[in-house]
Amino acid sequence: MNDAVFSPGSCWKCDQCAINHRSICRGASEEALRELGRLSHLRRFEKGQVIIAQGDEADLVGNVISGIVKLTNMSMGGHQNIVGLLFPSDFFGRAYADLARFSYEAATDVTLCCMSRHAFENFLGRHPDMEHEILLSTLDELDATREWAAMNSSHTTMQRVATFFFILSRRSDHVFCDAQKRHRMTNPVIALPIGRRDIAAYLGTTPETLSRNIQTLVRKHVIRPIDTNHFELTDTKGLIEHSGETREDLVSMSRADRPNEGFTDQA
Amino acid sequence: MNDAVFSPGSCWKCDQCAINHRSICRGASEEALRELGRLSHLRRFEKGQVIIAQGDEADLVGNVISGIVKLTNMSMGGHQNIVGLLFPSDFFGRAYADLARFSYEAATDVTLCCMSRHAFENFLGRHPDMEHEILLSTLDELDATREWAAMNSSHTTMQRVATFFFILSRRSDHVFCDAQKRHRMTNPVIALPIGRRDIAAYLGTTPETLSRNIQTLVRKHVIRPIDTNHFELTDTKGLIEHSGETREDLVSMSRADRPNEGFTDQA
DNA sequence: CGCTCATTTGACAGAAATCAAAAGCGGTGG
DNA sequence: CCACCGCTTTTGATTTCTGTCAAATGAGCG
Numbered sequence A, B: 001m002n003d004a005v006f007s008p009g010s011c012w013k014c015d016q017c018a019i020n021h022r023s024i025c026r027g028a029s030e031e032a033l034r035e036l037g038r039l040s041h042l043r044r045f046e047k048g049q050v051i052i053a054q055g056d057e058a059d060l061v062g063n064v065i066s067g068i069v070k071l072t073n074m075s076m077g078g079h080q081n082i083v084g085l086l087f088p089s090d091f092f093g094r095a096y097a098d099l100a101r102f103s104y105e106a107a108t109d110v111t112l113c114c115m116s117r118h119a120f121e122n123f124l125g126r127h128p129d130m131e132h133e134i135l136l137s138t139l140d141e142l143d144a145t146r147e148w149a150a151m152n153s154s155h156t157t158m159q160r161v162a163t164f165f166f167i168l169s170r171r172s173d174h175v176f177c178d179a180q181k182r183h184r185m186t187n188p189v190i191a192l193p194i195g196r197r198d199i200a201a202y203l204g205t206t207p208e209t210l211s212r213n214i215q216t217l218v219r220k221h222v223i224r225p226i227d228t229n230h231f232e233l234t235d236t237k238g239l240i241e242h243s244g245e246t247r248e249d250l251v252s253m254s255r256a257d258r259p260n261e262g263f264t265d266q267a
Numbered sequence C: 001c002g003c004t005c006a007t008t009t010g011a012c013a014g015a016a017a018t019c020a021a022a023a024g025c026g027g028t029g030g
Numbered sequence D: 001c002c003a004c005c006g007c008t009t010t011t012g013a014t015t016t017c018t019g020t021c022a023a024a025t026g027a028g029c030g
Helices: A030-039 A115-127 A129-152 A157-169 A177-182 A196-202 A207-219 A234-241 A249-253 B028-037 B117-126 B129-153 B159-170 B175-182 B196-202 B206-218 B236-243 B247-254
Strands: A041-045 A048-052 A061-066 A071-075 A080-086 A103-106 A110-115 A187-192 A225-229 A230-233 B043-044 B050-051 B061-066 B069-074 B080-086 B103-106 B111-116 B190-193 B224-226 B232-234
Touching: A030 A048, A030 A115, A071 A196, A071 B129, A080 B061, A080 B129, A110 A225, A115 A129, A129 A157, A129 A249, A129 B069, A129 B080, A129 B129, A129 B206, A157 A187, A157 A207, A157 A230, A157 A234, A157 A249, A207 A225, A230 A234, A234 A249, A249 B206, B028 B043, B061 B117, B069 B196, B080 B196, B111 B117, B117 B129, B129 B159, B129 B247, B159 B190, B159 B232, B196 B206, B206 B224
Parallel strands: none
Antiparallel strands: A041 A110, A048 A103, A061 A110, A071 A080, A071 A103, A187 A230, A225 A230, B043 B111, B050 B103, B061 B111, B069 B080, B069 B103, B190 B232, B224 B232
16 A cells, blocks of 8 residues: 555554554564564565465565465466465464465565564464464464355355455455545445456366356446456345355455454555 | 273273374373363264354364264355364364354264363463464364365365375274275275265265266276275275375375374365 | 165256457557 | 557357256165
């Protein structure tokens, strides 16, 4: 979004961090926060760069500050499968494991708050309350992953697309409010943060099928294209119907209101 | 499998537990173990019984001692989706959450080592080292769930069946070694622990399609039926080819050698 | 034996992957 | 400004796979 929050020129300070109220830092004490500040440093990756490679012995963990990181699993045949998407304030890397089981790759240009994995583990060892926070967010993530897996295995492609779009519509709210005002829109905007290929991989389908489903939604006037990566949600009820879920389930899946994780910016 | 290890008639003791060397109890100190023993009690559920219902405010966590528990997600339309299978030594229940996001149901007759969730959380608060153990196993479970999700979304049904069978072949080893000896088999045995319906739900398909794929493997002489729930693996190489993975990936997925976990997600 | 339930098999329709090609978009350099 | 290039996205035609409906077979049990 804007890099001003990083106080350019001066050294990194957590209290100026764009995500300090939502990442794991949220629960940190003054003293813990100071130590985290000492341990961490900002780092930028350009779109497409591999942050951690599958199988690597990467000594790197941290938080996503801006941009989107995709968590991928390379399967035989070179097919890249997307296992998860990390948004600002999400934690990346794998504590307590020597080998990375998945790749972390910049899906857009990203800014990361990086730490040495070993230093971080050491830190957790001295701060049981922080380790407790990590446990809580890991448990949440496990639930969310299971829910997503359930979605993926029992729904049609259209249902997965509709569900994904619904979640994006809730997450894109703040981000595009200015764009919405400019266009005098009252409807939510769906901002696709990554390319079709990646979305298709995330939804367990192909770009072609994804495209067809999007166009079907457009034809049915559920969404209206603004540009390639933005849609206006004109018929929320219709979208929910296509998702095959109840509104409640979708809301709980989007987790936009969760204190610990979320979705800051993203253009 | 055999209840003798529970020293019937005497009160429950952890040091006689069938799984004390693999569950979270493995890492517990003498004192912690004594407390866990005080907190826990054995409980049996018959096949089909619901242990924790989705949405419930269940104050119940613990370990699976024997039998298999399925972790399910009821989706709209009443279709039951299996999100994970819990094997002996796996932890069940959800600490630090008031509402159960999934159901826990006995897939076979099961014996559980049960505790009050609140008592267990309280226990963890006083034993940071145990909470650390829980964190480690949760992180492993998250990885495993992601790997399984990747499998499920990008592979054909045959590949999922072959992968599942491969994993079962490694897990069934000790259990059915006697059966193998009786039949003078050198080949591994694949023991299906649950019915076709549940396996199909777990693999994100239908019993019919599952059956067709199994029969295809039989016709190709990859596996040989012993009885309804047991197959002899006659062509490991062929099975691996059908799985679409490398042997290494399959082995890492089966995790039969992991000290702490059984077989949560992807079996 | 007759009952029920689980599994297998068959026929068919629908959904999605694949192959192939056209259209759109963002750069670059003339 | 325009033409060109590489890339992504869309559209079309076709094949393959899978779910569904329906029926047959098999296993366990009183």
